[in-house]
Amino acid sequence: MTKARITVTLKNGVLDPQGKAIENGLGSLGFSGVESVRQGKVFDMEVAEKNSEKAKSEIEAMCEKLLANTVIEDYSVEIVS
Amino acid sequence: MTKARITVTLKNGVLDPQGKAIENGLGSLGFSGVESVRQGKVFDMEVAEKNSEKAKSEIEAMCEKLLANTVIEDYSVEIVS
Numbered sequence: 001m002t003k004a005r006i007t008v009t010l011k012n013g014v015l016d017p018q019g020k021a022i023e024n025g026l027g028s029l030g031f032s033g034v035e036s037v038r039q040g041k042v043f044d045m046e047v048a049e050k051n052s053e054k055a056k057s058e059i060e061a062m063c064e065k066l067l068a069n070t071v072i073e074d075y076s077v078e079i080v081s
Numbered sequence: 082m083t084k085a086r087i088t089v090t091l092k093n094g095v096l097d098p099q100g101k102a103i104e105n106g107l108g109s110l111g112f113s114g115v116e117s118v119r120q121g122k123v124f125d126m127e128v129a130e131k132n133s134e135k136a137k138s139e140i141e142a143m144c145e146k147l148l149a150n151t152v153i154e155d156y157s158v159e160i161v162s
Contacts, residue, residue: 001116007123022124022147031143033129035082040123042088043103048114062112066103 002047002055003080008068009040043067044080052079083128083136084161089149090121124148125161133160 010016019038026034049055059077068075091097100119107115130136140158149156 009123009125019124025147026143029143029146031139033139034143035127035129036125037127038125040125042090042121042123043100044090044117044119044121046116046118048116058112058114062107062110062115065110066106 002049002052004045004047004055004059005078005080006043006045006059006063006067006075007040007078008042008063008073008075010038011072011074014072040073055079083130083133085126085128085136085140086159086161087124087126087140087144087148087156088121088159089123089144089154089156091119092153092155095153121154122148136160 016038019036022039023034023037026037045059047055047058049058056077056079060075063075063077064070097119100117103120104115104118107118126140128136128139130139137158137160141156144156144158145151
């Protein structure tokens with residue numbers, strides 16, 4: 001079994017109204033030093049494949065097909081164990 | 082300026098219907114080796130504070146107050162630069 005963490009973030013230049021709302025919310029709560037916030041997604045996944053190279057390429061295929069919208073998002077796959 | 086990445090994940094034992102749906106979705110797409118998926122959130126933040134220790138404790142306060150629901154979620158703060 002291989003454990004991996006997949007991080008999906010918006011590409012630079014893509015508007016992030018959710019992040020902007022969080023930034024404003026933090027401002028209203030008195031956190032004045034926040035310059036920017038961008039929100040993304042993280043997936044903690046366990047796959048049966050034991051070979052970490054094979055697991056990584058399988059997970060990258062999942063990102064391309066389902067987990068990330070590659071038009072506006074970048075993804076990175078990190079093998080944890 | 083300090084850049085940080087905050088990762089918010091569900092605590093163990095908390096049901097994650099969203100992760101389950103992704104797991105089933107991957108199964109339907111033909112990815113048969115997926116054993117579990119749990120979804121979390123990631124925030125990429127820039128704060129004005131230059132001292133990374135101070136920035137980290139400021140961001141931890143933000144997590145406690147707004148970014149994470151500490152009843153059901155864990156958070157970790159990683160200073161990127």
